[in-house]
Amino acid sequence: MTGPVADARSVPRPRRAGVLVTFVALLAVAFLGFLALGVWQVQRMAWKHDLIARVDARVHAEPVPAPSRAQWPRVTDASDGYRRVSVAGEFVPGKETRTQAVTAYGAGSWVLAPLKTDAGDYVLVNRGFVPMGQTAGEPPQGRVVVTGLLRISEPGGGFLRRNDPAQGRWYSRDVAAIAQAHGLPADRVAPFFMDEGLADEAGAASDAWPRGGLTVVKFRDSHLSYAVTWFGMALLALAAGVFLIASERRLRHDRRR
Incomplete structure (x- = not known):
């Protein structure tokens, strides 16, 4: 008999169990790491939104x-x-x-x-x-x-x-x-x-250098897409771990039959 099931059964049980534990542990670490990165991006997004609101209010004030x-x-x-x-x-x-x-x-x-x-x-x-x-x-x-x-x-x-x-x-x-x-x-x-100088008004009155008004007051806000990506990777790592554990249980069940 050939195929993945036969190959898995041919591996000694202690060795197979050790390999499984190693893979599951690595996936758990990956899951926690991706989750932490996703949470960090959510925190960064809150900070960026606060920065954008503060800057927008201040640069247009008297x-x-x-x-x-x-x-x-x-x-x-x-x-x-x-x-x-x-x-x-x-x-x-x-x-x-x-x-x-x-x-x-x-x-x-x-x-x-x-x-x-x-x-x-x-x-x-x-x-x-x-x-x-x-x-x-x-x-x-x-x-x-x-x-x-x-x-x-x-x-x-x-x-x-x-x-x-x-x-x-x-x-x-x-x-x-x-x-x-x-x-x-x-x-x-x-x-x-x-x-x-005022932001976004660089060179309005003159072509001379130095030129003021070039302060960056508009900021990129891609943190939500980054957070979704990291949380998606965390879910994939979790799904892979569940799949490995479920596969091992099926193999054990087949052995008992």
């Missing part, structure tokens, strides 16, 4: 004064990120920093410049994007009022790349490190930066 030094310890991404703010002061000449960026215009840099406020503090202002090979215009001289989106500092660097202040290589907008590199007093530098 600007408010940027947090003062007394308020800095309470500034967080959840409470203040992407809030439209304004600040008055003068740009500090000769202390601009370029950080690596990619936008709809391709690869290039953000151009950040410290602004000394009327209160004597410093706020790092992201003046906008400059493509590779393009020249950035100088910041305006004299007292200005800058309006933009409050953003939380990005310490460390980018993906798999650390900032290198000594070489002037910046992959993230790390406020504290940039301020230190330019010799600004640490206790007077705001722990956030500002993206100058």
Whole structure:
């Protein structure tokens, strides 16, 4: 007699039982792993929906004064990120920093410049994007009022790349490190930066660089499809385990006949 049943019967019972337990254990681990990933995606979806709602409400609101030094310890991404703010002061000449960026215009840099406020503090202002090979215009001289989106500092660097202040290589907008590199007093530098300009209005008035208004305020929301995929994989792993156990029971039943 040949076929799968005959082959399974020809395997010694202890060995076959051990193989079955191993496969079922692996499927159980896979089931729990896929289930955990599905739950994580559901949690991420809730977080993303909250982020989208917060950002959408804040970017269309009227600007408010940027947090003062007394308020800095309470500034967080959840409470203040992407809030439209304004600040008055003068740009500090000769202390601009370029950080690596990619936008709809391709690869290039953000151009950040410290602004000394009327209160004597410093706020790092992201003046906008400059493509590779393009020249950035100088910041305006004299007292200005800058309006933009409050953003939380990005310490460390980018993906798999650390900032290198000594070489002037910046992959993230790390406020504290940039301020230190330019010799600004640490206790007077705001722990956030500002993206100058209004989102979705880049270059509306000029073709000059840097170009503001390129802050990403629309976010992909694919977490539901990811969650369904992981939960589907969990069900497949569960079904495979049930099938193996049911097949073993049928074999045992056939042996007793």
